[in-house]
Amino acid sequence: MATSDAPVLQSCIPLPIEEDRLLDIVEKAKDWAIMHGAAMRSKANFSPDALQFAPFILTPSSFPRKEFEKAVELQVTLNELMHCVAHDDEFLKETLQNTIQVDAFTGSLFKIYETVLKEGIAQPLSLGLLRSDYLANFLESNAIKQVEVNTIASSFGGISTFMTPMHSYILKELGYADRLVDLPENHALSGLCDGMVEAWKIQNNPSAAIMFVIEDITYNICDQRFHEFYIRETYPHIAVIRRTLTQIFEQGKLGPNGELLIGDLPVTVIYFRAGYEPGHYHGPNEWAARLLMERSMAIKCPSIHYHLAGTKKVQQALAKPEILKRFIADSAKIDSIKDIFTGLYSLDKGDEGEQAVKLALSNPERYVLKPQREGGGNNVYGSDIPGALEKMNEDERSAWILMERIFPPLSRGYMVRPEGKMPPGIVDLVSELGIFGAIIGTKDKILYNKQVGHMLRTKLSSANEGGVAAGLGALDSPYLID
Secondary structure, three states, X not given: OOHHHXXXXXXXXXXXXXXXXXXXXXXXXXXXXXXXXXXXXXXXXXXXXXXXXXXXXOOOEEEEHHHHHHHHHHHHHHHHHHHHHHOOHHHHHHHHOOHHHHOXXXXXHHXXXXXXXXXXXXXXXXXXXXXXXXXXXXXXXXXXXXXEEEOXXXXXXXXHOOHHHHHHHHHHHOOOHHHHHHOOOOOHHHHHHHHHHHHHHHHOOOOOEEEEEEOOOOOOHHHHHXXXXXXXXXXXXXXXXXXXXXXXXXXXXXXXXXXXXXXXXXXXXXXXXXXXXXXXXXXXXXXXXXXXXXXXXXXXXXXXXXXXXXXXXXXXXXXXXXXXXXXXXXXXXXXXXXXXXXXXXXXXXXXXXXHHHHHHHHOHHHEEEEEOOOOOOOOEEHHHHHHXXXXXXXXXXXXXXXXXXXXXXXXXXXXXXXXXXXXXXXXXXXXXXXXXXXXXXXXXXXXXXXXXEEEXXXXXXXXXXXXXXXXXXXXXXXXXXX
């Protein structure tokens, strides 16, 4: 199904915008973005002292209202599902047994998991700050289909919170204030931070800090810092510190009761914004830091088992018939989850894997190959799939899953990028909706479970990947249409 076959959703405002007016509003929008922190550090010309606005869509992109509301309503159930999956040791071991043999990174994570299971989990409580991502599928009347669930470093809750006010300003400047009623409120930043604070309160140690685990160089700095600043402004009695995995190895230790100490400062909540890809671990020291944290009494976001629950292999296993009954008792909830799944297939050695390979080779344009990675830019699409599969042996295939491609409707608008051409032209766009959730609990009891906000990430319809942090998409907000 070619992109040219996709229907085009009704635009938020009439297009095109007259050129002089367009130039004026783009300049205003750029300045608004930088001055309100919808910004990032440049990868091309990095400086710790400079920001540039994050790529954005000038006016909000249309999204089906009914499907948006369905995704929002479903998030609490998905939180519950992922929490149950993360705490099912037998399921995680069975599902990942082949993958960990051939994917070194997932294997290293799994070794930490096995170590702490053997020793006994020090902190039975986990904090999940999740994001479930969706595309509307025009082949099914624009019904949403889940792309993935992120269980670690679920980003853009901070900046996305500012996209609706930014679009509200732009629409008012253009004379379309009447459209604001169809821009849903977004409290992702406060919702995610309140989840961290709730976990901090449970620990009942007023002198303890929340620690953000960060990359050596942080490009997406505003999105991270907004979380820190919100906590410090709203809960000034709670300290927030930032450390890399290397620094945690150098400064971290366990206290006499298993508490995590960074220097002399106790840490009771750990929020990972790094640690989700191999490049964050330079060697054994960083892996030792991850194990140290897992052995501690701090509440982790995510704990190692939550991290493993977010792998693509687990996502594929959850789509098997009848498997949801293992985790969710309510049949109506099971039906609502099944409704958002698209076809997901194992590529493991054996008949099932061979059948999936045949499917992919018979019509590669209908599929996507996905590895066990977060952060964008890792998938293989369409005509590139046969070549990729030919290079893999049967064992190597176990590190990947095959997913039916989702065919989203198009919207039209202006993508504004740093140093992009002026005025920008109207382009065909595809939008991916992310819904944020927060959950806290043990294996046997959920203490806190909320849907806390959303984000919209939009890319050119001709681009396969859509990560903003990876430089391939743009920030956006939804304009709900019936």
